Amino acid sequence: MQEVSFIPGNKALAEKLINCDGNIFVLMDEHTHRFCYPRISEILPHKHHQIIIGAGEEHKNLKTCEYIWKQLRESGADRKSVVLNLGGGMVTDIGGFTAATYMRGISFINLPTSLLGMVDASIGGKNGIDVDSFKNMVGTFKLPDQIIIWPDFLDTLPDKEWNNGMAEVIKHALLAGNELWEKIQNVIAVHEINSKPFKFAISTLLPEIIKVKSQIVKADPEEKGDRIYLNFGHTIGHGLESYSLAHDSHPISHGEAVLMGMISEGYLSNKLCDLSKDELQSLIQTIRKIHVIHSVKGKAIPEIMKFVKSDKKRASGTLSIPLLKHIGTPIVISGISENDLIESVHFYNSLVG
Numbered sequence: 001m002q003e004v005s006f007i008p009g010n011k012a013l014a015e016k017l018i019n020c021d022g023n024i025f026v027l028m029d030e031h032t033h034r035f036c037y038p039r040i041s042e043i044l045p046h047k048h049h050q051i052i053i054g055a056g057e058e059h060k061n062l063k064t065c066e067y068i069w070k071q072l073r074e075s076g077a078d079r080k081s082v083v084l085n086l087g088g089g090m091v092t093d094i095g096g097f098t099a100a101t102y103m104r105g106i107s108f109i110n111l112p113t114s115l116l117g118m119v120d121a122s123i124g125g126k127n128g129i130d131v132d133s134f135k136n137m138v139g140t141f142k143l144p145d146q147i148i149i150w151p152d153f154l155d156t157l158p159d160k161e162w163n164n165g166m167a168e169v170i171k172h173a174l175l176a177g178n179e180l181w182e183k184i185q186n187v188i189a190v191h192e193i194n195s196k197p198f199k200f201a202i203s204t205l206l207p208e209i210i211k212v213k214s215q216i217v218k219a220d221p222e223e224k225g226d227r228i229y230l231n232f233g234h235t236i237g238h239g240l241e242s243y244s245l246a247h248d249s250h251p252i253s254h255g256e257a258v259l260m261g262m263i264s265e266g267y268l269s270n271k272l273c274d275l276s277k278d279e280l281q282s283l284i285q286t287i288r289k290i291h292v293i294h295s296v297k298g299k300a301i302p303e304i305m306k307f308v309k310s311d312k313k314r315a316s317g318t319l320s321i322p323l324l325k326h327i328g329t330p331i332v333i334s335g336i337s338e339n340d341l342i343e344s345v346h347f348y349n350s351l352v353g
């Protein structure tokens, strides 16, 4: 069973890390090496090795895996060694994959440093790499030995990356409903986005936010059932992101795409399920505080639909999309027509201005 430890202070983090058995290999990207490693280097076991890779999604590939495997071998990693993934989702994804496959699998610990890493990517045992433009095409399900959440790392996270993480925070709160949704709505309504008090308020809610994904993946570790709920906003989001990556000189970020996708899929939830107009309005209002609506060009929509239909969560030719019956009650709907999908993008466009 996977353990998620929420560590509020430096001393407790030291105790956690010092207790790691085996030869430790700290995997980080160039940014987390610069900003995060110095904060823990003193409290790591004396003899540890560093493996530094390039930052960014373009490095989440086989070439980087080969580099990591080679570094592990040349530094004498054996089956008792432990990889400590110090970074955002890119590092925990590729670090988990290389550890899961090195010598048929060695232990690894996730120490996420980005908001998205803390609330999403480090949890649930999915790891992997991209092949050409196909995201996460190759990977395994393997749980880390531990997930250690130390919110202080967020101090150096750029605002743009905060926004990416906030898309998943909002999604988790929509799936959980009730108290958590109210708290997140409140933090977003009361504080200036990305101000210090805003970031502090989100940090204090991390244990509750993380629990949403932990509980879903515990019940469905291999994505055969309810884990698909975590895909809310990601089907249309995936279409928008893929289109933008293919055509725009400054593509929209994954977080932007998910926020846009949640508005469109919120619309579908109102049209095809029982999500009330008031619930839809509260979803839109909250997202608008951190996302500026911009129009999706009409001529882009056919290609966006092609990407939507190629979503890898499609099974046996049918696209199943998690929608919201109510905030806090997700439901999977199959066989949604292309007209409805297109209408949902037009709905997003109707909010411009």
Ligand SMILES: NC(=O)c1ccc[n+]([C@@H]2O[C@H](COP(=O)([O-])OP(=O)(O)OC[C@H]3O[C@@H](n4cnc5c(N)ncnc54)[C@H](O)[C@@H]3O)[C@@H](O)[C@H]2O)c1
Residues within 6 Å of the ligand: 029, 030, 031, 032, 035, 036, 055, 056, 057, 060, 087, 088, 089, 090, 091, 093, 113, 114, 115, 116, 117, 120, 121, 122, 123, 124, 125, 126, 127, 135, 136, 153, 154, 155, 156, 157, 158, 161, 164
């Ligand atoms: N396995 C899963 O279940 C899962 C779920 C969601 C996303 N993902 C994957 O996660 C990745 C995205 O994760 P991400 O948004 O964390 O991206 P990322 O790991 O690329 O990090 C974004 C940027 O922030 C920098 N950074 C991270 N922490 C920092 C810190 N504390 N201070 C300063 N800079 C810091 C990184 O170096 C990088 O430049 C994607 O590859 C996605 O496919 C995986």
